[in-house]
Amino acid sequence: MAERSGSGVLSAPAAHAGHAGAHPAPRGFLRRYVFSTDHKVIGLQYLVTAMLMALVGGGLAALIRVQVAWPTLAVVSPETYLSVVTMHGTIMVFFVVSLALVSGFGNFLIPLQIGARDMAYPLLNALSYWTIVPGCLLMLLAFFVEGGAAAAGWTAYPPLSALAEAVPGSGLGQTLWLLAMALFIASFTMGGLNYITTILNCRAKGMTLMRMPLSVWMFFVSAVLGVLAFPPLTAAALMLLGDRHLGTSFFLPGGLVFGEEVLAHEGGTPLLFQHLFWFLGHPEVYVIVLPAVGIAFDVIAAHARRPPFGYRISVWATLLIAFLSMIVWGHHMYVSGMNPLVGEYFSIATVSITAPFSVLGINLIASLWRAKIRFTTAMVFALGIISVIGTGGLGGLYLGTSTSDIYFHDSYFVVGHFHLMIGVVTLMGTFAACYHWFPKMFGRLMDERLGKLHFWLTYVPMMAVFVLMHYQGLSGMLRRYYDHSMYAFQAEGIELARVISYFAFAAIAGQLVFLVNFSWSALRGRKASENPWEATSMEWNTASPAPHGNFADDPVARRGPYEYAPPGSRQDFAPQWTA
Amino acid sequence: MDGLSPARNERAAQTLLFAFLATVVMLFAGFTSAWLIRRTGSDWGRLQLPWLAYANTAVLALSSLTLERGRVAARGEGQAGAWRSLGGTLALGLVFLAGQVGLWRALSQHGAFVTSTPQGAFLFLLSAVHGLHLLGGLVALAWILHRRAAPRGVAVYWHFLGLAWLYVLGLLHLA
Numbered sequence: 001m002a003e004r005s006g007s008g009v010l011s012a013p014a015a016h017a018g019h020a021g022a023h024p025a026p027r028g029f030l031r032r033y034v035f036s037t038d039h040k041v042i043g044l045q046y047l048v049t050a051m052l053m054a055l056v057g058g059g060l061a062a063l064i065r066v067q068v069a070w071p072t073l074a075v076v077s078p079e080t081y082l083s084v085v086t087m088h089g090t091i092m093v094f095f096v097v098s099l100a101l102v103s104g105f106g107n108f109l110i111p112l113q114i115g116a117r118d119m120a121y122p123l124l125n126a127l128s129y130w131t132i133v134p135g136c137l138l139m140l141l142a143f144f145v146e147g148g149a150a151a152a153g154w155t156a157y158p159p160l161s162a163l164a165e166a167v168p169g170s171g172l173g174q175t176l177w178l179l180a181m182a183l184f185i186a187s188f189t190m191g192g193l194n195y196i197t198t199i200l201n202c203r204a205k206g207m208t209l210m211r212m213p214l215s216v217w218m219f220f221v222s223a224v225l226g227v228l229a230f231p232p233l234t235a236a237a238l239m240l241l242g243d244r245h246l247g248t249s250f251f252l253p254g255g256l257v258f259g260e261e262v263l264a265h266e267g268g269t270p271l272l273f274q275h276l277f278w279f280l281g282h283p284e285v286y287v288i289v290l291p292a293v294g295i296a297f298d299v300i301a302a303h304a305r306r307p308p309f310g311y312r313i314s315v316w317a318t319l320l321i322a323f324l325s326m327i328v329w330g331h332h333m334y335v336s337g338m339n340p341l342v343g344e345y346f347s348i349a350t351v352s353i354t355a356p357f358s359v360l361g362i363n364l365i366a367s368l369w370r371a372k373i374r375f376t377t378a379m380v381f382a383l384g385i386i387s388v389i390g391t392g393g394l395g396g397l398y399l400g401t402s403t404s405d406i407y408f409h410d411s412y413f414v415v416g417h418f419h420l421m422i423g424v425v426t427l428m429g430t431f432a433a434c435y436h437w438f439p440k441m442f443g444r445l446m447d448e449r450l451g452k453l454h455f456w457l458t459y460v461p462m463m464a465v466f467v468l469m470h471y472q473g474l475s476g477m478l479r480r481y482y483d484h485s486m487y488a489f490q491a492e493g494i495e496l497a498r499v500i501s502y503f504a505f506a507a508i509a510g511q512l513v514f515l516v517n518f519s520w521s522a523l524r525g526r527k528a529s530e531n532p533w534e535a536t537s538m539e540w541n542t543a544s545p546a547p548h549g550n551f552a553d554d555p556v557a558r559r560g561p562y563e564y565a566p567p568g569s570r571q572d573f574a575p576q577w578t579a
Numbered sequence: 580m581d582g583l584s585p586a587r588n589e590r591a592a593q594t595l596l597f598a599f600l601a602t603v604v605m606l607f608a609g610f611t612s613a614w615l616i617r618r619t620g621s622d623w624g625r626l627q628l629p630w631l632a633y634a635n636t637a638v639l640a641l642s643s644l645t646l647e648r649g650r651v652a653a654r655g656e657g658q659a660g661a662w663r664s665l666g667g668t669l670a671l672g673l674v675f676l677a678g679q680v681g682l683w684r685a686l687s688q689h690g691a692f693v694t695s696t697p698q699g700a701f702l703f704l705l706s707a708v709h710g711l712h713l714l715g716g717l718v719a720l721a722w723i724l725h726r727r728a729a730p731r732g733v734a735v736y737w738h739f740l741g742l743a744w745l746y747v748l749g750l751l752h753l754a
Contacts, residue, residue, distance in 0.1 A: 120583075120591045189602060196598045201591040202583065231602045232609030239613060242704060247694040250617060267620035267697060272613055279609070 025548040035130075037122035038548055042129050043108030044441060047434075050100035051515065053136060057096050058508050060088035069494065069501035071483035078482040082151035083169045085480055087143070089154030090177065094184050095136055097288050097426045102226070103132070103191050105433045106219045106291065110195060112440065112539035112546060113216050115204025115555040115577075120197040128190035135183030142176040150177035153480070155277055158251040158270045162243040165258055175244070178237055185230050185237075195223035204538065206557035210315070211576070213537045213561040214308060217315050218294025221322045222287045229283035229326065236276035243268070271336055278329035285422055286325045290318060292429025293360055296385040299432045300364065302535040303379035304371035305572055307562035310363045317356035317363075324353045334402040335409045343402040350400035354393070361389055372572075376533075377451030381432035384459045385425055391463070392420030395470055410480075412493075413473025416466040424462045431458065431514065439532050443545040444525030450517040457510025464503040472496055534573050537561040541577040596732050600739055603712060607743060610705055614750055617697055626698035626751060629685045635678035636748060642671035643741045646720075650734045665724055668737070672717045679706050698751065705747045713740050 026032050033041060063084050066075050076084060107125065111118055119125045142149040151169030152161035160166045161174055199220045203212070212220075242248035243265070251273045252265035297308045308314065330338065330346035338346075364386045373379065395417035398404040408414060431454070438446045477484060477493040484490040484497070531540040538561070542551050555577050563574040583591065617623070649664030683703060686692045692699040719733045 121595065193595055193598050193602075197591050197594045200594050201587055227598060227602050228605050231606035232612070235606055235609030235613065238704060238708065242693070242700060246700075248700040248704075249622075249697065250613060250700065254621075264694075267617070267622035269616065269620070272616045275616070276609055276613065 035126065037118070037126045039107050039111050039119045039122065039125060040441070040546055040550075042125050043104050043106070045129050046099050046104035046107060046132075049132065049136060050096050050104060051518075053091055053095040053099065054511070056140065057088055057091040058511065060084050060091070061504065062508055064088060065501040065504045067482065068484070069498040071485050071494070079151065079168050080148060081482045082153075082167065082480070083143075083149040083173065086151050086153050086169070086177075087139075087149045090150070090181075091139065093154060093284070093288075093422065094181070095132075095139060097422065097430070098184075098188065098284075099132065100430045101288055101291050101426055101433075102219070102222055103128075103188070105295070105430070105437075106191065106195055106223070108441070109433075109437065109539065110198055110216055110219055111202070112542070112550055113213050113537055113561075114199060114202065115207050115538045115541075115551065115557060116198060116202035117549050117551065119194050120202050121194050124190055125194055128187045128194070131183050131187040131190065135180045135187060138176050138183065139180035142173045142180070145172040145176065147171040147173055150174040155274075155281065156240070157277070158240060158243065158273050159256060162240055162251055162270075163256070163258065163263070164244060178241060178244075182234070182237060185234055188226055189230055192223040192227040195219055196227065199223075204555045204557055207538070208557075210312065211557050211560050213294075214297040214311065214314055215291065215294035218290040218318060221318050222290045225283045225290075225322050225325065226287045229280045229287070232276050233280035236273055240273065271333070274333050274336060275329070278332045279326075281332065282329045283322075283325045285418075286321060288422055288426050290321070292385060292426045292432075293318075293364070293389070295429045295433045295436075296364060296382040297367070298537065299378050299382040299436045300367050301562045301564060302436070302533045303374045303376050303382070304368055305374070305564045306367065306369075306371050307560075307564055308363060309366035309369065310359070311560070311562070314360055314363050317359040320356040321353060321360075324349060324356070328353065328400075331400050331402070331405065334405045340402075347400060347402045351397065353400075354397065357389075357393060361386065361393070364389075376435070377446065377448055377455060378432050378436035378533075380452070380455045381428045381435065381458075384455065385428045385432065387459075388420055388424045388428060388463070391467065392417060392425065396421070408473055410478055411473035412469040412477045412479055415479050416469030416473060419466045419469070420463075424466065427462075428458065431455075434514075434518065436533070437539070438521065438525075439528030439544040440539055440542075440546050442522045442525070443528055443543075444521055445528045445532060446521040446525060447517050450513055454510055454513045454517060457506060457513060461503040461507035461510065465500050465507060468496060468500050468503075472500075531575070534571075536563050536573050536575045538576050541575065592732055596735060600736070603739070603743070606708065607705075607746065610701070610708075611750065614701055617701070618753075620697060623697060626691060626696065626702065627689075628748075628751065629682065629689070631678060631682045631685055632748065635675055635682060636744065638671050638675045638678060639741050639744055642668045642675065643738050645671065646730065646734050646737050650730050653730060661730075662724065662727075665720065665730060669717060669720050669724065672713060672720070676710055676713060676717075679710050682706070702747075702751055705750070709740065709744055709747060712743075716740055 026036065036042060063076060066073065067081055107119070147168035149169055150156070150161070150173045151167050152174060156177065160170055164171045164174070199216060239248070239250040243250055243252050247264065249265040249268035251270050252263070252268040253270070254266040256263040256265060297314065301308050328346055328350045330342060331350045334343050395413065399408055399414060399417055435446050435451055438444065472493045475493055477490050481487070481490065484494055528544045530542070530544055532544070538555055538557060539546070541555055557576050558579060559574060559576055561576055563576070565572050566574045645664045645667040649661045649668065652658070652661035652664060683692065686699055686702065693703050694700070716733065716737050719736065723730050723733055
């Protein structure tokens with residue numbers, strides 16, 4: 001259709017004004033830092049918002065650890081404990097990890113790395129951020145309403161989530177949860193659409209798809225997955241709202257009794273919600289894990305001074321993972337009474353993801369072969385990612401197979417596994433990105449000594465917490481229980497729970513080191529040059545911090561993104577932009 | 580500062596539109612799977628659609644025709660005719676939405692609506708979601724008319740919503 005532009009008055013260019021970074025540098029504090037349309041400012045806004053939400057999510061984690069390890073203290077009531085667990089999960093998955101890694105670094109990095117001046121639709125980008133702000137506020141507001149915050153788990157299974165009278169948090173708290181999630185989904189979808197459009201249309205001259213850094217590839221695949229997987233959850237949320245407020249029976253079966261009264265619902269099935277939820281829920285894992293893996297590839301290449309092993313294979317493996325991730329949701333529901341043949345299918349499909357995912361893991365490890373490693377903080381976090389993927393992925397094999405999952409389901413084995421994958425891998429990816437790209441954000445370097453301290457206070461305690469949880473699960477300890485000492489078969493696990501809690505407190509304290517380092521370095525850190533890591537990808541072809549409009553001239557990509565140690569060259573790297 | 584060339588802007592707009600349509604397809608896919616599961620419930624019956632449902636469908640089809648006429652006219656010399664046709668689409672879109680509200684009223688009078696039958700609940704939800712998307716299309720159309728801009732993207736979106744409504748209607752006919 002492009003060739004028709006210019007024929008007839010209807011194709012006036014005015015129709016497209018405002019697209020594609022064609023906007024002058026804004027003046028005034030509000031336009032520059034608050035209602036900005038600059039992708040870098042928006043990326044930072046997401047990052048800071050995620051940090052603030054992480055304070056809440058982390059605080060809730062501490063509460064959970066106190067309650068589980070010292071149940072007699074009863075720091076929270078049983079009803080509140082359910083709310084605490086629910087809100088910890090929701091806030092961490094959607095409002096911390098998704099915001100920091102996908103929305104934050106996605107925004108910050110994509111245009112810089114593909115040589116664009118901004119996102120394809122800067123205004124849509126700003127709108128996406130300003131949609132998530134009321135989402136965060138509504139989610140937090142839920143703590144202060146009658147009945148408290150939502151208590152149906154981060155998965156919001158009906159009937160707990162569908163009947164306002166089910167538990168205290170099922171009332172207004174659950175409604176606010178649904179509204180906040182609706183805003184999150186709207187914001188995330190706007191962001192995803194913008195990522196896809198930008199990557200496909202705004203790349204610099206010479207920046208072919210196979211010359212994009214792997215982080216951009218992973219952000220792209222993550223955006224496609226998000227855009228395709230969230231709408232069915234939206235459908236489920238709308239039906240849930242119908243069941244809650246309009247009296248429909250999509251998810252509510254007949255014969256439900258509340259108090260003495262038989263409820264009027266008839267014919268619905270709660271399992272339907274589970275299917276729709278996990279159709280999103282499983283791809284969501286890859287929506288947040290893949291960008292962390294992409295960041296690991298970028299960071300390892302720059303600090304190991306050699307190209308990542310198997311670039312093309314990694315791209316194809318990622319695409320295969322994305323496809324498979326959309327057809328395996330049933331492995332979250334093996335104990336829901338599904339037909340064993342269906343379970344068999346989901347087992348085979350799930351375990352087959354191991355193949356392409358192992359390819360990524362092996363490529364990461366092989367990228368260290370004969371490397372000249374510079375052990376910077378960014379690098380040690382990236383190396384940590386490889387280790388956590390290996391450990392966490394191993395547990396996934398047992399949970400992906402129906403025969404073993406039936407035993408492990410709802411135990412701490414599950415909690416340990418998914419925290420390693422979608423908690424530790426993604427957090428370490430976010431940290432690696434922070435330390436590596438900090439110069440482009442603030443023109444300064446983060447403090448390396450504090451950084452190393454942060455790494456050891458993150459990696460060791462977090463691994464201890466979640467690996468030990470696997471053992472608790474093996475011993476039969478179940479998740480979401482308020483007081484395990486009340487059950488003889490679980491009481492023994494409380495000793496271990498205390499050990500885990502001490503490690504968890506250390507991990508939380510470690511994050512305070514990061515917050516101090518981040519704030520101090522942003523203001524007082526050592527000044528960074530344009531390309532302090534001697535890296536090769538396009539974002540280093542501009543000042544530190546990157547100015548509005550990103551590049552002084554239109555950049556041209558003349559080679560791949562990882563030309564380290566090129567043969568016949570005096571310096572050990574050949575940047576993408578040099579002739 | 581240089582933005583993208585008009586041709587690239589056009590491509591970007593197309594990518595955005597088709598990616599957005601993919602989300603709408605997935606939304607309706609979600610509803611469809613819910614429909615397929617829910618119809619195995621014990622209380623599933625047959626839904627007799629009132630004539631208004633078909634009248635509304637005809638109005639929507641007509642609106643697609645006028646939009647197509649406007650789109651073709653806008654490419655050539657017949658600019659005034661183009662605006663008339665697009666104005667017609669806008670009016671027919673509003674008539675369709677009003678008709679949908681009428682459909683809800685008719686169904687609720689016949690005791691086949693939100694709480695009374697599962698099909699009624701699906702019809703309400705699907706037509707509401709479809710209507711909201713159409714409302715977005717109307718806003719875009721009004722903006723196009725105001726700016727005298729090319730209606731290409733809106734045309735794709737509008738025809739897509741026409742097909743989506745036919746799909747919903749087909750689903751409702753599946754017992």
